[in-house]
Amino acid sequence: MGRLAEFVWRSRFFPRKLSFTREGKVVFLVSVGLGLAAVNTGNNLLYLVFSLSLALIVISGVLSESNLRGLACSPMPGVRPAAGRPATVALTVTSRRPRFPAFSIEAWPLVDGAETEPARFLDLRPGQAREGACRLTFSRRGEFALRGLVLSTTFPFSFFRKSMVLPASGTVLVHPRVHRLRAEDLPPASEGEDEHLPLAGRGQEFFGVRDFHEGDNPRHVLHRRSAGRLQPVVREFEQAGSRAVRIALVNALPPGPGGAERVERAVEKAASLAVHLLEEGRTVGVVSIGGEVSPGSGAAQVARVLDFLAVQPSLEMNPPGVEEPIRAALAADPRAFVAWVRP
Amino acid sequence: MNEAGAGPEEASRLARAVAAEVQRVFLGKPQVVGHAVVALLARGHVLLEDVPGAGKTVLARALARAIGGEFRRVQFTSDLLPSDITGVNVWSPRSEGFTFHPGPVFGNVVLADEINRASPRTQSALLEAMSERQVTTDRVSRPLPQPFLVVATQNPHEHHGTYPLPESQMDRFLVRLTIGYPDPASERQVVVMQGYSDKVESLVNPVATAEQVLAAQQATAAIAIPDAVMDYAMDLVAQTRQAEALEMGISTRGAVSLVSACRAAAALAGRAFCLPDDVKEMFLPTCAHRVVLRGRGSAGAAAREEARALLTDMLARTPVPGV
Amino acid sequence: MAFDLLHRLATVGTLITGLAALGLSGEFGPATLLPSLLAFAAGPFLWRPFDRRWAVPASGVLAVAVGTVTVLWALSTTDYLLAAILYSLFLAALKTLFLRHAGDFLQSYVLSFLHVMAAAVVNPGLSFGVAMLPYVILLTVALMLTNLRRGIEALATSPGGAGGAEADALRLAAALQRRDLVRPAFMTATVGITVGVFLVSLVFFFLFPRLGLGFFAQQSRRGLAVSGFSEEVKLGDFGTIAEDPEVVMRVKPKSGPATGPLRMRGQSLDRYDGTTWRKTTARRRQLQTDVDGRLRLAARRDPLDVPGVQVQEVYLEPMLGTPRVLFAPPQPAAFERPSNALEALRPGQWRFFADEAGDVSLTGPPAVAIVYTAFSDPRPVDAEAMRASGTDDPEWVRDLYLPLPPQQEGVQALARSLAEGAANRYDLALRVEAALKDGWTYSLSSSHGDQDPLADFLLHNREGHCEYFASAMVVLLRLQGVPARIVNGFYGGVSNEYGDYVALRRADAHSWVEVHFPGLGWATFDPTPASALDLRSATSWWKGVSDAIDATKLAWYRWVVEYNLEKQISFLSALFNLRRGGEGFGDSMGRKDFREIRDRLREVPWRALGLGILGLAAGAGGLVLLARRRRKAGPGVLLAPGDPVLQAYVRLRRAMDRAGFRRAPSETQSELARRVAASFPEAAGAVQDVTKAYLDRAFGGQDAPPGLDRRVEDAIAALPSRPPGQARRGRFPS
Secondary structure (H helix, E strand, O other): OHHHHHHHHHHHHOOEEEEEOHHHHHHHHHHHHHHHHHHHHOOHHHHHHHHHHHHHHHHHHHHHHHHHOOEEEOOOOOOOOEOOOOEEEEEEEEEOOOOOOEEEEEEEEEEOOEEEEOEEEEEEOOOOEEEEEEEEEEOOOEEEEEEEEEEEEOOOOOOEEEEEEEEEEEEEEEEOOOOOOOHHHOOOEOOOOOOEOOOOOOOOOEEEEEEOOOOOOHHHEOHHHHHHHOOOEEEEEOOOOOOOEEEEEOOEOOOOOOHHHHHHHHHHHHHHHHHHHHHOOOOEEEEEOOEEEEEEOOHHHHHHHHHHHHOOOOEOOOOOOOOHHHHHHHOOOOOOEEEEEOO | OOOOOOOHHHHHHHHHHHHHHHHHHOOOOHHHHHHHHHHHHOOOOEEEEOOOOOOHHHHHHHHHHHOOOOEEEEEOOOOOOHHHHHEEEEEEOOOOEEEEEEOOOOOOEEEEEOHHHOOHHHHHHHHHHHHHOEEEEOOEEEEOOOOOEEEEEEOOOOOOOOOOOOHHHHOOOOEEEOOOOOOHHHHHHHHHOOOHHHHHHHHOOOOOOHHHHHHHHHHHHOOEOOHHHHHHHHHHHHHHHHOOOEEEOOOHHHHHHHHHHHHHHHHHOOOOEOOHHHHHHHHHHHHOOOOEEOOOEOOOHHHHHHHHHHHHHHHHHOOOOOO | OOHHHHHHHHHHHHHHHHHHHHHOOOOOOHHHHHHHHHHHHHHHHOOOOOOHHHHHHHHHHHHHHHHHHHHHHHHHHOOHHHHHHHHHHHHHHHHHHHOOOHHHHHHHHHHHHHHHHHHHHHOOOHHHHHHHHHHHHHHHHHHHHHHHHHHHHHHHOOOOOOOHHHHHHHHHHHHHOOOOOOOHHHHHHHHHHHHHHHHHHHHHHHHOOOOOOOOOOOOOOOOEOOOOOOOOEEOOOHHHHOOOOOEEEEEEEOOOOOOOOEEEEEEEEOEEOOOEEEOOOOOEEEOOEOOOOEEEOOOOOOHHHOOOOEEEEEEEOOEOOOOOEOOEOOOEEEEEOOOOHHHHHOOOOOEEEEEOOOOEEEEOOOOOOEEEEEEEOOOOOOHHHHHOOOOOOOHHHHHHHOOOOOOOHHHHHHHHHHHOOOOOHHHHHHHHHHHHHHHOEEOOOOOOOOOOHHHHHHHHHOEEOHHHHHHHHHHHHHHOOOOEEEEEEEEEOEEEOOOOEEEEEHHHEEEEEEEEEOOOEEEEEOOOOHHHHHHHOOOOOOHHHHHHHHHHHHHHHHHHHOOOHHHHHHHHHHHHHHHHHOOOOOHHHHHHHHHHHHHHHHHOOHHHHHHHHHHHHHHHHHHHHHHHHHHHHOOOOOOOOOOHHHHHHHHHHHHHHHOOOOOOOOOOHHHHHHHHHHHOHHHHHHHHHHHHHHHHHHHHOOOOOOOHHHHHHHHHHHOOOOOOOOOOOOOOOO
16 A cells, blocks of 8 residues: 555656566676676676666666557446455557557556456557556555556566556545355344344245255255155245345444444444345345345345445444434335345 | 376377367267367366257266276256255164265266256356365365366256356356258268167277376476467457457456466367467357357357357457467 | 577577686686586576475575585685685586576576686686677676566566466466567667667776776786796707797887887896706896886986887787796887876885896886887997907906807807807808708708707707707807807787787797907897798688787787776867867867877777677677577468468468459458358368468468469469459459
């Protein structure tokens, strides 16, 4: 982060930046030693070798500069990465040079808070446009600013890394982490009502029996019935109902240390729950302090819910009345299942 | 430096032998068999879209037998859980610990039958195993056997109560194939050999070992793609991105798949380098299921035919390199 | 060529040229060089059966162990440089077994660079320069390929690829075997960058200020171990070196073109004990530089005032095991040493002495070549003056130059008979010289007894080489009471057609005679038959080649090894003033500097340089041609117009065209062939064979199959020449 910030700061004044690679440092140190040895001994052959190393360094610096000239990078397409999971972004680099090809080009978006793995191109012919994939990994959810697009190269000798920041702006919305839920992770019951959430993707009501297929859960084998038919049979269950589930997220800082971290966990849990239920084809809505996503289903609803959860702040509120705004919102649809998620 | 010792010749010998063995029981469809072998060589997976009863099981079983691998079958149903595919940790009172019971995905050739019947969550468990070539349960990753080929089937004519694979997941299959009805002569033979699906194992002989298949896969990856052929393939890919009728063209992964399928097709044809013919042959099977028609999505038999027509048109309009 | 192979070849080339720079110094025996050479050449290609998981730590342990042993060994022998070189060779050899990632390759280049640094210290010869040239090229290429390898590695593991580490490794292995990664554009860029690196290196070399501080100044220069010139002359030792073409001295005439053979006097010998000549003069005085920076020998006013004075610039190779003397034509008057910043900081490093015999000796760092200018007085001593000089020799001359061991009666009689009728010392000397020249035969192979070889030569054998002739003359003169001495030096020389200088070789070592004339000094006589000397300097058929090599050697020493602040400043100021001169700044100054530049430019061995540049251009052209060839024959690039397979296929296509089968732009060649085959089954085989040959050639880079032309004829014969019911349309577009 620190290095990145410094980089951005510098890029305002110097649109290009030159830094040594690890090998470049070694070569530079060897050259300095060689220069000292040459000056000390007056041995002209040492001067000759020293000149070679200087020439390699100078050519390296000059070529890395000219290697970036005339290159442009397409604006970054909109992505919605999830925290902690690498998101792949396609970038197109275009060479507007009339004659010389460019070699060993890397490109990546400069985004706050992102670990980036650049898109790489071995070469770009004059006038050619190529698409490459780079990977962004964010450690936490939220909205992050795009500072620019970086083009970078270590051509020709890997001694220097020359980078150029092209202006670009925008934001990247990072969704909360979504975990795969297991049955025991799911909240047991909704608030105040003795109705259980029909989770895990199947109804609870006994529907009938059918033949065992490979892949069926062995726990559902009806052994007595199977014994009678000389072939395993399993229970089948009723499909889940169509009533909406509303997830109530209490995004208030709990008292005690580590409160912010606990809110984050709660947001992740709400997100995971929502995605889990939506993938099962159910209707899900989310209510938090200060906001709400009305119930819906399908892939679009997944995006709406995650967008909403990405930017939910951790609020500082006093314990007694914290949940009141949520309860008020929930009152609009008393038929819905309610799953409370608290920090 | 080439420790595996298998060159392109060895790869094509193996590919042809496997294809020939499979064709002993899977009659009248040499092209489908060829493309399945291409998927095997290119370390890809096969999506079969067809009506039931076209012989999908026979194809997968024969393939598994021919490469001396283990065949597993999963019938996808709406209540199938991810762990039903990948396997579960079961408490074992005797050892007082969890022991892992591998799921049916632990096979060399896995037939995922009617994949669109299971929930997206279950589907994605399979798809994840397909691309990662490993299974992670309770933070323990277990590699899947090698070679690993998934033959997934879905019935394009059935919509009720199914979850069609989303576009992004279709991308994970190297090729999408349709078998169709055999020609009358072959069908007659099929009928004569009725019930032959049980006898696949006795009719097909193993002609390769797992190691040989892996070496062949490696040799296939090293097959040369001449620049002109690469340019031709990329030209086609670029056209799918520019086409008006397509909402989504071929992704970078799709382009990579096309190229690796071309390599495998070259190997199957007994060449150490690719020709434009390989691109032409593999373009539809590897790309038709990856494009999204504007306003229609990729699912359904009608959309499939429309996409195929569009891509065929592109092939007819793109000049081939060479004199 | 597969990328990986190309990269490994470039690496091997870099390592081996670096090793060559070191090995050509001659400091290391085959026990060091051969294992290194083998390891460098084979290591990168070896099949590595070992598992990196234990091999890497094991090699680390090995490196540390060998390092410890080396340090101990270095401490005991105190030869730290040698220890460091040996250890870096070992490390590089070890590293060649572990070349896997770009970083490994870079490490091996750093080690190779260390070898070249070490070579710069131990190998000052031209061989270093010769190795340096390919080294610069190979290192640049290798570095660029390493950069490309890094890109390939990153791509193989970058997003978009699936399958985890194992798949990454497979993808990487496959990518490294690809042949199309090094494209013609990359090759062109490589050639351009190599030339750039080379030129920039030269600019840096000539411009980097030579402010030598010399804290650890240590020049390890090897000289010639043997020379035809030595402190004492034992009769009969000369023969072995007579054919040695090693150049010991290069003389550049400054006062006019050289005419005839050069005589470079070295040192005189006074004492003869019957078999061996020795120098016994021990009194010597140190020569001081005068206001002009010259070392003056004679009391004469100024040697430069004399019209037609001989001025010669001499490059004297170090000669180990011999007395260090300054050579000059007879009657040297003064010497001038080019000032050197390094020497200015360490006065007294070089000291010059003159003894009573007029020989100039020096002390200084051993085994360093010296450059000096000799001024000598060319005025021939007037014969009449010599005839009139009498016999009134000073005491010290008599003491030194008359004693003789007892001589046989025959020799004494010979001396007497030669002296008969000689009116003066000069005529006597001329007569003895002429008698020896005419009456005795030059031979390199004759052998004489150990007891009194001279008497054997004079009385019986009458065959010998220059030392016999010179000794005989001195003995015969001394027997007659004439002070005479033997002089060692070099005579002859081959003028170098590339460098405008005369090279004296070891084989040109020669002995002659100086006779003393009271009041006039010493005069030179040479009793050796002249034809013998001509014979010795006979040119060999490869003179042109050896001249070019020797000129290059001289240029190497003058412009690289001996390049110094002085040369640099005069070079720069001349350049600077040349530019300023145009603006009317100090006209005389500008002209003088212009002259200086012109002189400097004249010194450049243009023809040798031209040959070198031609060689470089040929090499670069070869590289480009190689790239072209790749483009022509390589997979992925379609065929050149003259390609035989293409021509065969075009003939077939014309025939198909005539038969009404035209390839649509989107149709592949095989599809066309199948279409034709379906209509003309009798042509099917031939058509498909020719099509396959074309595709194999155009896309697979394979050679034409045997009998291709016959198959084309078969196909043409089986195809109808005109489409049924269709008029012939335009020609096939090629």
